[in-house]
Amino acid sequence: MCGIVGLYLKNLKLKPKLGQMFKPMIIEMTNRGPDSAGVAIYRNPVKKNETKFSLAHDDEKYDWKKLNAGLKKALKAKGTIQKIGNHCLLITTTKEATAIPWLKQNHPKVRVVGSGHSIEIFKETGLPANVYDKFNLDAAQGTHIIGHTRMATESAVTTAGSHPFATGADLCLVHNGSLSNHNRLREYLKKEGIEFQTQNDTEVAAAYMTHKLRCGVSLKQALTDSVTDLDGFFTFLVGTEDGFAVVRDPIACKHAVIAETDDWVAMATEYRAIAHLPGADKAKIWEPAPSVVYSWGGEGKKKAA
Amino acid sequence: MSLNHLDLKKIGVRGINEKLHSLAANTNKKHWIVINPMGQHSIAVGLAGALQIDIKGHVGFYCGGMNKEAEITIEGHAGVGTAENMMSGVVWVKGNTSESAGATGNGGLLVVEGDASSRCGISMKGIDIVVGGSVGHMSAFMAQRGNLVVCGNAGEALGDSIYEASLYVKGKVENLGADCIEKEMRVEHLEDLAKLLERAKRKEKPSQFRRYGSARKLYTFNVDHADLY
Numbered sequence A: 001m002c003g004i005v006g007l008y009l010k011n012l013k014l015k016p017k018l019g020q021m022f023k024p025m026i027i028e029m030t031n032r033g034p035d036s037a038g039v040a041i042y043r044n045p046v047k048k049n050e051t052k053f054s055l056a057h058d059d060e061k062y063d064w065k066k067l068n069a070g071l072k073k074a075l076k077a078k079g080t081i082q083k084i085g086n087h088c089l090l091i092t093t094t095k096e097a098t099a100i101p102w103l104k105q106n107h108p109k110v111r112v113v114g115s116g117h118s119i120e121i122f123k124e125t126g127l128p129a130n131v132y133d134k135f136n137l138d139a140a141q142g143t144h145i146i147g148h149t150r151m152a153t154e155s156a157v158t159t160a161g162s163h164p165f166a167t168g169a170d171l172c173l174v175h176n177g178s179l180s181n182h183n184r185l186r187e188y189l190k191k192e193g194i195e196f197q198t199q200n201d202t203e204v205a206a207a208y209m210t211h212k213l214r215c216g217v218s219l220k221q222a223l224t225d226s227v228t229d230l231d232g233f234f235t236f237l238v239g240t241e242d243g244f245a246v247v248r249d250p251i252a253c254k255h256a257v258i259a260e261t262d263d264w265v266a267m268a269t270e271y272r273a274i275a276h277l278p279g280a281d282k283a284k285i286w287e288p289a290p291s292v293v294y295s296w297g298g299e300g301k302k303k304a305a
Numbered sequence B: 001m002s003l004n005h006l007d008l009k010k011i012g013v014r015g016i017n018e019k020l021h022s023l024a025a026n027t028n029k030k031h032w033i034v035i036n037p038m039g040q041h042s043i044a045v046g047l048a049g050a051l052q053i054d055i056k057g058h059v060g061f062y063c064g065g066m067n068k069e070a071e072i073t074i075e076g077h078a079g080v081g082t083a084e085n086m087m088s089g090v091v092w093v094k095g096n097t098s099e100s101a102g103a104t105g106n107g108g109l110l111v112v113e114g115d116a117s118s119r120c121g122i123s124m125k126g127i128d129i130v131v132g133g134s135v136g137h138m139s140a141f142m143a144q145r146g147n148l149v150v151c152g153n154a155g156e157a158l159g160d161s162i163y164e165a166s167l168y169v170k171g172k173v174e175n176l177g178a179d180c181i182e183k184e185m186r187v188e189h190l191e192d193l194a195k196l197l198e199r200a201k202r203k204e205k206p207s208q209f210r211r212y213g214s215a216r217k218l219y220t221f222n223v224d225h226a227d228l229y
Helices: A012-028 A064-075 A096-106 A128-134 A182-191 A201-214 A219-229 A298-304 B008-022 B187-199 B223-228
Strands: A003-009 A036-042 A051-056 A079-084 A087-092 A111-116 A119-125 A144-150 A165-168 A171-179 A232-240 A243-248 A257-260 A264-268 A284-286 A294-296 B003-007 B031-035 B052-056 B071-074 B090-093 B109-112 B125-131 B145-150 B166-169 B180-183 B210-214
Touching: A003 A012, A003 A171, A003 A232, A003 A243, A012 A036, A012 A128, A012 A144, A012 A264, A036 A128, A036 A171, A051 A096, A051 A119, A064 A079, A064 A087, A064 A096, A096 A111, A111 A119, A111 A165, A119 A128, A119 A171, A144 A171, A144 A232, A144 A243, A165 A201, A171 A201, A182 A201, A201 A219, A201 A232, A219 A232, A219 A243, B003 B008, B008 B031, B125 B187, B145 B187, B166 B187
Parallel strands: B003 B031, B031 B052, B052 B071, B071 B090, B090 B109, B109 B125, B125 B145, B145 B166
Antiparallel strands: A003 A144, A003 A264, A036 A119, A036 A144, A051 A087, A051 A111, A079 A087, A165 A171, A171 A232, A232 A243, A243 A294, A257 A264, A257 A284, B166 B210, B180 B210
C-alpha cells in the first residue's frame, strides 16, 4: 500500500495556503498508510552562504541549543535553531560536507533528515493527521510540498524508516511500492561510500539517486536510469528545489494519478486525495505512463547539474 | 421520468449504493444524479436494474463494477477498474480512465471518451469497449471474448496471450503481445465495427481501422510447439 501526494503551486498567490490545501490530501491517504507519515516542504529559502538542516532526535526534549553552541564553537560558524516537535531546523553557514561528519561524531543519535536551501523534512510514526498537527503544517506557507503515508512492508515501523528520504541538497524521494534488488544495490552503494541508516528499500532508492547525482548525472537522467537499475514495483515522487518529478516502473501497477489546473499541479496515489483541492472538479486528470519522467518547475537543474 | 439527487458528501458511498440497490425492479424512479463523488471508490457498483445514473464529477476505483442493465455516465475522470466485470448495460466515461478499465467484463458497453491507460480490457469475456483516445500497455491481455475499439493508439504488448476477442485500432500499435496478430478486415468485421462506433457516437469510419486477434497457437496445446512454451 502506502500513499504518496504532492502539490506544486503554479499560482504563487496561493503560497500562504499551501499547508492548508495539502492537509486533506495527506489525511485522505491515511488508510493506505497508517504506520507513519512525512512531508517535505519547500519554503523560506536561506541566504546563499547558508544551509538549512532538518534534524531529528527520538527525545522530544533534546537540547538543540547545546548542539548549536557546540557547532558554533567547533566550526566557527553562525547558526540559528528552531525546534519543531522532535525535529529541529538548523540554519548555519557551515556546508553539508563539514556539518554532517561533525554531527555524526558529536551527536550520533541526531539524524540528518534533510538539507539544502529551502527544503524542510518532517517525518514521524503515527497517523498522518497527528504527524501533520505535531509539526504545525496546517499554517505552512510555501511553493510546493510532497508527502507520504506509510504501510510498512519491507522494514520496521520507525521514524528513520519513514519517508521522505533525502537524496541530496534540496532533493528528496517518496516511494509507493517495493523494491526487490535493494539488498544487492545497498552493498554496491556502500562500497561507493554511501552510508545507510536503515534496512529500508526506499532508502536504497534515495541513495541510488544521491550516488547518480554525485556522479554528475542530471536528475532527469537519474530518474530515467532508475527504471532499468531498480527492480520491483515503484511510483516515485521526487521533490526538487523548484518543483517535483514523477516516475513509475515499466509495469506501472502501483497507482498514480496527476491533475493539473492553471493554479496547481497535484500528484497522488489515488484521485480522492486530490478531490479536496479548489478547482479539482475542472482539472485535467490522467494516469502517468510507465517509464516516463514527468516534472514541473525545472526539475532542480542547479542542484542536479 | 423524475430526477432524484444523491449527495455523496452527505450519505457516503454506502448510502448511495444502498439506495440504488433498494429500488424495486418496477420502480418509476429510474433516473438518479450523484453529486460530490469526490473520487471515492465503488460508486454505483453491482446495480441490477435498468436505472440511469449520472455521476457529476470524478470517481475513484471500480465505478460501475459488476453492472447489470444500468446506464451509468461519469462526467469526469474514472479510476482503476472502471466497469470491471460488467455483465450488461452501459458505462460511459466523459474523461480519461486509469488502468484496467473494463477488466474481466462479461457484457455491455464501456465507452471512454478520453484515454484509457494500461491494461484496458484485461481478461475481457464479452464486453464491448470503445475508447475515443489511446490505450496503454498490456491492453486486452488474455482477452477471451468481446470487442476492443481504440480510436487513438495502443501501447506495448497489445492483446498479449489473447484467446478470442476482436481488437480494432485506428492509430499506431506500439507492438503486439504474444500470439496476437493483425488479421484481415472482412465485410462482417466492418459491419460489426460500424455498429460499435455508432453505439459509442464516434465519427470515425470503420475503414480507418485495422483488426488484430488471436493466432490461436498459444492456448491450444500443440506438441510441435512444445519448445516454445
